[in-house]
Amino acid sequence: MIHPILDDNAADALVALLAVREAGGVPLVGDSRWSTQYWSAVSSHAKAECVGGDKAWASFSSGSSGAPRVILRSASSWQVSFAAVTDLLALTADDVVYVPAPLASSLTLFSVAHSRSVGASILLPSRPSSSAEHLTRATVVHTTPQSLRAIVEVIEGGAPHSMRVALVGGDHLDHALRRRCAALGIRVIGYYGAAELSFVAVDDDGLGLRPFPGVQTRIVGGELWARSAYLASGYLEDGGGPFRVDGEGWGTVGDRAENDASGRLMLRGRIDGxxxxxxxxxxxxxxxxxxxxxxxxxxxxxxxxxxxxxxxxxxxxxxxxxxxxxxxxxxxxxxxxxxxxxxxxxxxxxxxxxxxxxxxxxxxxxxxxxxxxxxxxxxxx
Incomplete structure (x- = not known):
């Protein structure tokens, strides 16, 4: 059963979603910035829908080219990627993972699940921000390029920090931002993924994207397809949506890509955009x-x-x-x-x-x- 939770208070919403998971339910966290009418309609629809027994997480697509869709996935679809992410970040139980994105984001939900599996602490601000207090506590940040840029500006302004690595997805990541992070002692690991596909490709050396561990990629007619155990189960809603999976387990959300001369992936945007x-x-x-x-x-x-x-x-x-x-x-x-x-x-x-x-x-x-x-x-x- 799906249990809608509004993230108007990050700490309370986190406790609620963990309780839902412990009880075997499927949490669906809504963004408090949405209108009351929209959230009411979405949550009522979600509660009325039946989901399969292996479903553990529900999240929203980013909605950059349309209304957000509810994405369903099993617990194992994230769990099988935990080891690779832990290795990339050298994450331990002593780390504090800072996630400034809203709890409604699949990026944040993944970090919550992953950090708990390692025993690391998770730091969620009550509002998306980059305060000096957060930066002195955090050792790892999982964020977007835009948010990382704001964090860097706070640190360059004189704020102390304890961050050693940033895991960055969601949009373009420019080399200038990488260099600014390096000057501050922060290693940057960029990645490409989607809420429906999870991790697809990673750039941990600044030379470009290559397939994430456990992922196969191919480009057909300019469209990027990925095959892995990380794919979501599908949408809660019937019909439509960019996420497609063929009979051989290859999935796509319609992103365009090509390979550069060295074989690294270069993303060219969503086909339907x-x-x-x-x-x-x-x-x-x-x-x-x-x-x-x-x-x-x-x-x-x-x-x-x-x-x-x-x-x-x-x-x-x-x-x-x-x-x-x-x-x-x-x-x-x-x-x-x-x-x-x-x-x-x-x-x-x-x-x-x-x-x-x-x-x-x-x-x-x-x-x-x-x-x-x-x-x-x-x-x-």
């Missing part, structure tokens, strides 16, 4: 990577807006670095033109001081696009 404009297919991740390389831009989210003549216009929401001046759209287009083909340059530009994000730290493209369509987003002149 492609923007079809005129005769071009634009992959948002590729444009976002180019925009982030422009001085003064901290982050960017790229999405399509409907257009009668071209099918869609490429649009971008950019978040500028603190203290930087806001450039004109003409200047941004000039900078983008030096990095992108003509078809990929954003035709509509918006700006924000705080990028809307999913619980895993990814830019919430659906929410951002809706704001632009409803004219609630701030246009750049």
């Amino acid at each position: 492609a923007i079809l404009t005129s005769s071009a297919t634009v992959i948002p991740d590729e444009v976002e990577a180019a925009l982030r390389s422009i001085d003064g831009i901290d982050d960017a989210a790229v999405f399509g807006l409907p257009n009668e003549r071209t099918g869609a216009l490429v649009a971008a929401l950019v978040q500028f670095s603190p203290g930087s001046s806001r450039p004109s759209t003409a200047r941004l287009r000039e900078q983008a033109a030096a990095r992108l083909p003509l078809t990929h340059i954003p035709r509509r530009w918006f700006w924000t001081e705080d990028m809307p994000r999913t619980s895993t730290g990814k830019a919430a493209r659906s929410q951002i696009r809706l704001c632009a369509l409803e004219k609630k987003a701030r246009r750049l002149d």
